[in-house]
Amino acid sequence: AQTVTQSQPEMSVQEAETVTLSCTYDTSESDYYLFWYKQPPSRQMILVIRQEAYKQQNATENRFSVNFQKAAKSFSLKISDSQLGDAAMYFCAYRSPPLQGGSEKLVFGKGTKLTVNP
Template identity: 90%
Template sequence: AQTVTQSQPEMSVQEAETVTLSCTYDTSESDYYLFWYKQPPSRQMILVIRQEAYKQQNATENRFSVNFQKAAKSFSLKISDSQLGDAAMYFCAYRSPTHTGTASKLTFGTGTRLQVTL
């Protein structure tokens, strides 16, 4: 079974600074998908960024980028120019490769609570 580990329960960053959230995962599969979700106090789950394992290029979405190290099974999230609105719980998630005719679940890590200070 796949597992996702987020070893930083809490992180803090100053506004306008850069922060990196860590995620490692364990899998025997070679093709899969990785995601970062943000959960603000409203508790809705919002997709931040996704990465396909077959792509060597790291995904980027505006101020959010990932450092995907497939061999090390590491998938960290970098937030640049941090804003107060970035304060939230961040979850790393893994999805297995798809199989014809079936849906595949997300396996989540335990989350990292990010505080943004002035």
């Protein structure tokens, strides 16, 4: 079974600085998808960024980027120019390749609580 590990239960960053959240995963599959979700105090789960494993290029979304190292099974999230609104729980998630006519679950890490200090 696939597992996702986030080794940093909590992180903090100064406003306008850069922070990197770590994620490693374990799988025997060669094709899969990886996601970072953000959960602010409102509880809503918000997709931050996604990466297809077959793509070598790291995904970027504005101030958010990933460092995807397939051989090392590592998928870290970098937040640049941190803002107070970035404070939240961040979850790394793994999704198996699509099955014909089926549905695919997300396997989540335990999350990293990010605090942004003004």
